[in-house]
Amino acid sequence: MSMLLENEVSRSVAASVNENVERGGAGLCVEREDIEFHNVAPDRLRIEVTVHNRLDVASRPETMRLQFAAFGAFVPWTPLQELRVPRIRAGGSRLVSTEAMIRADGSLVAIDGRARSAARPYGAALRELERDRAVLRVIRRDKQFRSMSVWQVMERIVQEQLGDGVSVREALRQTASTDRLKLNVLNRIRSKVFFDYLGFSRSIAGVSGALGAEAHRRGDPNLGRSVHWIGNINVLIGEKDVERHMAQAFRIYPGAANRCVFFLGDKADESYGFELKGPGAGWVTNLSRLEGPWGCGYFAGGHECPGKQIQPGDWLGVEPGGQIGVEISPPGDATEGGLSIEVCRKSDKRGAVVEFDFSESAAGTGCYTVAGS
Numbered sequence: 001m002s003m004l005l006e007n008e009v010s011r012s013v014a015a016s017v018n019e020n021v022e023r024g025g026a027g028l029c030v031e032r033e034d035i036e037f038h039n040v041a042p043d044r045l046r047i048e049v050t051v052h053n054r055l056d057v058a059s060r061p062e063t064m065r066l067q068f069a070a071f072g073a074f075v076p077w078t079p080l081q082e083l084r085v086p087r088i089r090a091g092g093s094r095l096v097s098t099e100a101m102i103r104a105d106g107s108l109v110a111i112d113g114r115a116r117s118a119a120r121p122y123g124a125a126l127r128e129l130e131r132d133r134a135v136l137r138v139i140r141r142d143k144q145f146r147s148m149s150v151w152q153v154m155e156r157i158v159q160e161q162l163g164d165g166v167s168v169r170e171a172l173r174q175t176a177s178t179d180r181l182k183l184n185v186l187n188r189i190r191s192k193v194f195f196d197y198l199g200f201s202r203s204i205a206g207v208s209g210a211l212g213a214e215a216h217r218r219g220d221p222n223l224g225r226s227v228h229w230i231g232n233i234n235v236l237i238g239e240k241d242v243e244r245h246m247a248q249a250f251r252i253y254p255g256a257a258n259r260c261v262f263f264l265g266d267k268a269d270e271s272y273g274f275e276l277k278g279p280g281a282g283w284v285t286n287l288s289r290l291e292g293p294w295g296c297g298y299f300a301g302g303h304e305c306p307g308k309q310i311q312p313g314d315w316l317g318v319e320p321g322g323q324i325g326v327e328i329s330p331p332g333d334a335t336e337g338g339l340s341i342e343v344c345r346k347s348d349k350r351g352a353v354v355e356f357d358f359s360e361s362a363a364g365t366g367c368y369t370v371a372g373s
Helices: 007-017 122-141 150-162 168-173 175-205 210-218 295-300
Strands: 035-041 044-053 062-069 078-085 092-102 108-110 119-121 231-237 240-251 258-264 270-277 284-290 307-309 316-318 322-329 336-345 350-359
Touching: 035 231, 035 240, 044 062, 044 231, 062 092, 078 092, 078 108, 240 258, 258 295, 258 350, 284 295, 295 322, 322 336
Parallel strands: 240 350
Antiparallel strands: 035 044, 044 092, 062 078, 062 231, 092 108, 092 119, 231 240, 258 322, 270 316, 270 336, 284 307, 284 322, 336 350
16 A cells, blocks of 8 residues: 555655755755665674755855664664764865764663764765765675675675776785775675574574564563664754664565564654655555554454554654554565655654665564464
8 A cells, every 4th residue: 555645744744855964064965865774793783874055155164963773663762872073165065974882672772972973975975885885785685795704805895896807915915995995895794704603592592582582571562673773863063963763684575464664653642644755665565653552563463453553644643652653565576675654743844754675585583464464
């Protein structure tokens, strides 16, 4: 079911989703897609934010504040870290990054307050950054990746970045590409070790064993179901903020009813509207408000549960800390797909986007499934 809202809701969501950081940051701009985060170890999250200077003059140094929250929309934020955005030349951009430790309950804690950044020309920066991200996405989702040796991983990275016929040793000796290539190789090797560790831990604990049970005890139905941290990151520069709410590389099971959950609401007596977008919006999809202390447990267990089905165009009342169940049924030949759930808060028409990056070959247990579907 593809869900469409009335025009008023749709327009307000689109306007809020595309809102940038421009005031108070002397022309600095961050868009939602400029915020990326992924695990580099089971307990370590890397956060990367690309900051653009849209003005015709160089920007002054600014402070960037980072916050995190549980996966969902309009949920309370927790301060994480303050980083320094260096001076950016006119029309340029900088990548500001940091790493945070992931606690057992899924919350984050800053490791340090330093920002690592690299100056790049605006157009070339985006192309270069997108190429690196594309390579990383391909390797993360590749079924063969986890069976490859570290040397094979290095060789593949070299071929994807520099072309076939270039040996690893030869590429590493090339002065022009040495630093970038070494960094990418080291990052992929860390990911390789990370995936191997997860595969071993799941082989002795069971695919849906301790991690899934622990998630329910702690109250977060997403804890432990992906090799990547699932949650929200908020970036503030000056008076404006930009958020990204992401479940990336989340495993789906084609031909079955897949279920996942996100949190919603931080105000009493508030209503929300919903709209589905992305490739996964064409799959049979249903949203429902989960109710009662056992609603999420029943839903995740594949059972019918107390709750209200969300109909297209509805304004749905949700109390603070509510949970929204997502049931999506990809066709049997599906391998990957993205689903964006645009949520509009009625009181102020502010929008937020909850993103799912689904992949059949993703590591981790991913979605809950309905038996017999």
